[in-house]
Amino acid sequence: MDQSAPPPARRTYKIVVAVLAVAAVAAAVLGPGRTALRMVAMPLHRPGDPYVWFNTFNGIALLTLLALPLALLAAWVLARRRRAAGAASAWRVSLAEVGIVYGTVPWVWMIMLPGDEDRAVVNLVPLRDLATMDAGQVIGNLLVFAALGFFTPLRFAAPASLPRVLALGAACSALLEVAQYVLRLDRVSSVDDVLVNAAGAGLAALVSRPWWRTADGSPRPAPERESEAKAAR
Known part of the structure; x- marks a missing residue:
C-alpha cells in the first residue's frame, strides 16, 4: 500500500464540511457569535442603500455569507469536471481554489475601504502599533490571509512549506499596505499589519499541513503530476 498517497477526496470533503458545520453552530450558539450575527444583519434594515452593502464591514460580511452557497456550488462544479477528466484530487484542488478566493477577497475588500484617519499614516517601527491593537483587531489581522495560507499549499506544490x-x-500584505498609502485611503499602513497578516497565513498553513504533507514530511506533488504518476503506473 502506498503510504504517501493523498487521503481520499471524499474523506477530505467530509472533513471540510464537518469543520464548516461546527463553526456555524458555534457562531450561532456562543455570545460573540450572536453579536456578530446581529452586526451582519444590519444591512437588512436598509436594503435599498448600496453604500451599506458595499462600503461597510457589515455589508461585506453579509454579502460573504450570502455568497457561501455559490462558492460551494462552484467547488462542486469544478470537482465534477476534474473527476470527469480523470484528474487526481479533484475535490481537494477545487475546494482549495474556491477557498483561496472566497476566504481572501472579502478581507481585501474591507482593507481597501477608506479609513477614518485625517491622512495616510505610515508606521515602519515593528511592534509599535501591535501594542495598541485590541483583541478584535489582532484576530481580524490574523484572518486576512488565513484562507490563503490554509488552501495555497493544498493547490500548489511550490509554496508547500x-x-x-x-x-x-x-508579500501580499505589504502590497496592500503600499496600496493603502498610494491611494490615500486615510488608513494606517503599518509594518505590524504585515507581520500579523503573515503570522495568520502561517498558522493556517500549519492547520492544513496534514493534507499537504506526505508521510515522510515532504510536500505532495502538484495535482497535475499526481495524474501523470497514476497514468504511468
Whole structure:
C-alpha cells in the first residue's frame, strides 16, 4: 500500500464540511457569535442603500455569507469536471481554489475601504502599533490571509512549506499596505499589519499541513503530476 498517497477526496470533503458545520453552530450558539450575527444583519434594515452593502464591514460580511452557497456550488462544479477528466484530487484542488478566493477577497475588500484617519499614516517601527491593537483587531489581522495560507499549499506544490507561506502572506500584505498609502485611503499602513497578516497565513498553513504533507514530511506533488504518476503506473 502506498503510504504517501493523498487521503481520499471524499474523506477530505467530509472533513471540510464537518469543520464548516461546527463553526456555524458555534457562531450561532456562543455570545460573540450572536453579536456578530446581529452586526451582519444590519444591512437588512436598509436594503435599498448600496453604500451599506458595499462600503461597510457589515455589508461585506453579509454579502460573504450570502455568497457561501455559490462558492460551494462552484467547488462542486469544478470537482465534477476534474473527476470527469480523470484528474487526481479533484475535490481537494477545487475546494482549495474556491477557498483561496472566497476566504481572501472579502478581507481585501474591507482593507481597501477608506479609513477614518485625517491622512495616510505610515508606521515602519515593528511592534509599535501591535501594542495598541485590541483583541478584535489582532484576530481580524490574523484572518486576512488565513484562507490563503490554509488552501495555497493544498493547490500548489511550490509554496508547500511554512517559510514560503509566510513569505507569500507577508508579500501580499505589504502590497496592500503600499496600496493603502498610494491611494490615500486615510488608513494606517503599518509594518505590524504585515507581520500579523503573515503570522495568520502561517498558522493556517500549519492547520492544513496534514493534507499537504506526505508521510515522510515532504510536500505532495502538484495535482497535475499526481495524474501523470497514476497514468504511468
